[in-house]
Every structure is written in structure tokens, then in C-alpha cells.
Amino acid sequence: MSSNVRIALDAMGGDNAPDIVVSGASIARKRYPNLNLSFIGDSNKIRVLIKKYKNLSNAKIIHADDVVGSETRPAQALRHGKKTSMWLAVNEVASKNADAIVSAGNTGALMAISKLQLRMINGVTRPAIAGFIPTLKGLSCMLDLGANISCDADQLLQFAIMGTAFSAAVENITNPSVGLLNVGTEASKGDGVLRQAGKLLTESPLNFIGNVEGNDIFYGKVDVVVCDGLTGNVALKSSEGLAQLIRHHLKAEFSRSLYGKIASIVSLPIFKRISNILDHRTYNGAALVGLDGIVFKSHGSADEFAFTCAIKRAAHAVENDLNGKIRTAIIGEQSCRKNLSLVS
């Protein structure tokens, strides 16, 4: 990280706030001393926690009286949330005091508050949630993960554009390949929306390789998986559910007998390696792409290591000008379509 990157942290968002926000921030600063971090939340609590970490001694603290609850509805948060840590943290980006904000709080409220304060990048019709997932080949980006339940073809095309920029800016992937999530690989599959989206993607300058199926996500067939928010959210969460089911049976069977217990001790170093490879904390940090400001969402149950990963992703997005890339790509696509319509 070369120049200073200023990140506002919603210190009160998430299940383990403010503790893991502060300790995660300290770990992040150790690795990236050029990070300029500010904490927004209960200043008394933050001050006490910060004292434990020397490298946070000059961090800025902005007091917030209130917190957005995990069950608070977005509309509620918009109406009564102006004194919350989330609101004031987003405000740091809106008023150019910070380059990005990271919050582990309520996703719907974060989207609503960010949309109101930051607005959208010119030409973007709907922001989306973009995250990374582990695959056989490394990691892939998937969007939308739940901001838009149903989408039209133009929105799916925009998700592909934003996902391409996200993948390039945050994980340095060159010319990311894009796939449209569908029930089969043939172009004829899906309903009118998916077929039209496939057509738009084929005509676009993106590296679109066609439809992909659910199993292709974890095979890493493409760098960017495009889908509506319901499908993306369900795919991600159902996989989490299956992983837990497998973990449950592994634990149960390895502890059922003395033999199993011995086998588990023998296998421990290998299980540790596998769990490092598949460690979901490494993939923490989803971007709310399409907003005119960089907003990252950490998992609500993140620990300090997971939160550090979200901060790191936000910093990469700032350094590699994620939103500049999205802006250019959206303008490029629009002028390209304008030209196409002039020709036809």
C-alpha cells in the first residue's frame, strides 16, 4: 500500500462489536501502516479498547450515540438512524473525510443509508452486493448476493460490468471471465430475462463465456458469477449450510468411539490445513458496488481476523480505484449501446 488510505469503521456494527473492530483494525494497521483508520461509535468504549493497541494511538474517534439494530428495517434506519454509528461512518465517506467505510452491521440498513448519502454512480440503476467465494482454482466473485431479489436483463449486465471491475480492482484479476448463473449452459436455457441478459453480455466487451450452473461456482469456472439477489443469496447460504452439515457429521463420527477419537488426533494436522484453505474468514468483505463511494460489508459474526480481511479488501478497492473503473466501464457500455442503436 503506497499512499494513505482513509477508512471509516462502523465500530458498533456486528455481533462482536466494538471489540473485534478495534482488534481487527490493529492487525490491519500492522500489515498496512499507511492505513488511516477512524472509529465511529461509543467513544468511551472505543477509547478504552484502543488503549490496548499502540498502533491505534493516533486513530480518530467520532462519537455516535446510537446503533442500528440487527433487526432494524432499512426504512426505520433511514427515518431514525441519523445518530447511529453506521450513519455517521457512511457520512465520513459522503463528506470526503474517508475513502471507504467498513461495517459488520445490518446489511439492508447499510445499503439504504449508503444509497441515501452517497447516491449511485452515474448510469447505475441498482447497486449490488458483490463478494468472493473459494473455488477449486482460487476465488471467484459473485453478485448480487441479496440486494435485488429480482432483476431485469440490463441490471444483470450492469452487475457483470461492476463485478468485472471489482474482481480486477480488489483481487488483481486481469480480464476476468464472466458467467451468467442459469439452470443449464445452453444459451436457450432460462426465462426471457436470462436469455436477454445472455444476449446483452455476448454483445458486450466483457469476457463473457456463457451460462454457468450452480456446481460451476465452486469449480471456479469463471471469475465473476452474475445472478439476481435471491439466487445469489440462496446459493451462498445453502452452501454454508451444507458445509456445516458436513462439519457436523465429521465431528459426530470422529468422536463416536475411542477409535474415532484416536483417528481424529492423528488426522488433526491435515484437518487444520484443509480448514485453513477453506477458511471462510479469508473471504470476508463484500462490496456494495454501484454506490458513489466505497462501502464494504463484513459478516456480522466476523472475528478480528475476518474483519481484517474486510478492511484489506476495502483498502485494495480504494488503491485500485474500484469506483473509477466502474464509472469508466458503465460509460463505455452506454456509449457502445448508443452506437449500436444508431447503426441498427
Place this chain on the structure above:
Amino acid sequence: MSSNVRIALDAMGGDNAPDIVVSGASIARKRYPNLNLSFIGDSNKIRVLIKKYKNLSNAKIIHADDVVGSETRPAQALRHGKKTSMWLAVNEVASKNADAIVSAGNTGALMAISKLQLRMINGVTRPAIAGFIPTLKGLSCMLDLGANISCDADQLLQFAIMGTAFSAAVENITNPSVGLLNVGTEASKGDGVLRQAGKLLTESPLNFIGNVEGNDIFYGKVDVVVCDGLTGNVALKSSEGLAQLIRHHLKAEFSRSLYGKIASIVSLPIFKRISNILDHRTYNGAALVGLDGIVFKSHGSADEFAFTCAIKRAAHAVENDLNGKIRTAIIGEQSCRKNLSLVS
């Protein structure tokens, strides 16, 4: 199994046909001697295979010249498929020579051919694909798994009705609980279609417990998971993809070093038990519910054991009058809504 159950088998459908169809049928007959099986396909090939199994000596063989290819489009299969094993197998049900048909062939073609020949149960607007999945609590039914990409609220309600009947008839679950797949559990979540479906389900006599999320599927929070075909298909396949990713890393890490290899030998009996518990072959056999005839789809890559499971499910559906249950429930729901509209 008390009385005779007549099942027509598409002997040529699937990757390993006709071999596994015949051997799977023999295993099924060993366990259920009252099964009355007929094989539809290349009679020469079938005759040779059948000779190996004494308990199939009196099975009926119906010759079919042609096979539906795995890549054949449904419309193509309808136009040119009248001599295929799939068409003639479905015809056995249409002409009341069989109580059910099982095919491991092309899903889209099977749906199209069955819809044309069997029509739908009175009042059903769209048939759906219903399958079982392993959960922490046993197994749950999920539908639709890919027949209908997008659905309206009334269709989702009908899926719930049919899924309830399926769960009760095929797995003997009493008063199955129903959940609507969504991005959150609150009734306010989702788009207009999901909220309206939630409302209809709440008003229905079904055991509806509300919205469920992706991770709830494998936790077994409900007996019946209701969703549109895109979401269901992607959820199922992405979980299969993740399972393969985990299997890949287990294999790779346990074979990386001599220590790993020894640990894997020690752990083998435990891994075998886990793989028995999660054996996807046990869950083989999805029903095309809503058709006026019982149609079961086996996974295309099924082996003989998996195919036996599909036959067993089809037999249970016949014995427990799956379609009678669906018919009664659909009529009940319609008269209930008529009464509601008279009241309001």
C-alpha cells in the same frame, strides 16, 4: 409393498443405460417382489442383460427404436421423439399399462413428453420437479428444482401443496412443515411475488412456518422447501459443487505426505460411515409433480444402487396415492379460496 405396483422403466435413459437400469431393477425386485417391471428400449440389448437376473425373467419388454439424447431440446423431443424409449415408457402410464414411469434421461424432454401425454392434474397450473435432500434431521423435500425459472405467488402456493403431498406419500412424513425460500426470515423480505406467496401460504391450511434462508435447507428447518426453479436448481447444484470442493481438498491433503496417507488409512472406517450418511445416491429419485400420472426422474449419472432408490420412491408414490393426495389438496385449496372470496 402389499398389492402389485407396475413400473415402466425407460431402459435407455441416462449415462449408464441400459446396464444399470436392468441391474437396479433386479435389486429393487429382490426387496419388493410385488414390483411389476417393464423395460422400454432396445429389446435385443435388454434381453441379453435380463438373462443375468433370474428375478427379471418374467419382466415385460417393449421395443423402442430410438433414444432421446441428453442434449436434445424438449421441442425437438416432442416433434421427433415418438419412437424413443422415453416416449413409449411414458405412454405405458398414459395408457394405464403402468402406474408410474422412471427415467434417467433428459429432464426437459421427460417433462415435455410427460406433459403432452399425461396432461396435468385438474387445477394445477405448472408441474414442478420435487426432490429430497439430506439434512441434519433426516431429509427434506425441495421444489421446484428447475422446471419453472420464474413463478408467481399462486404457483409457489401450488408447489407447497404438491410438496406436502409428496413428502407425506413418499417419505411418510405426517403434517410436513413448509418454508418459503427467501433472503431472510421476516415476512417483509423478498419481492412482491415472495411476499404475496407468504400471505397465501399463511392463509392456507398447510403447516407453513414462514420464510427460510439458504442455510436452513440443510439444517432441516422444514420438511418442504418451496422456491422457484432457478433458485432451487442453483441451490442444489451449488451445494453439490461445494461438496466436491471439500472432497477434493480432503483427498489432496490426505495424500500429500506419508503422514497424511497413514492418517487417511487410520480414518478410513470413519470416512466410510460419513460418506454412507451423506450418500447422494440415497436421495435419488425426483418426482415431476402436478402431472396426471406418476413420473420419476433419476439422476443421469445414477449407478444401480441410486436407480433402485428412484424405483423405490416411485413405488411408494403409487402405493400411497401421491396423485390422489395432490388432487384432493388442490381441490380443497381452490374451494377454500372460493369461500374466502365469497366472504370478503
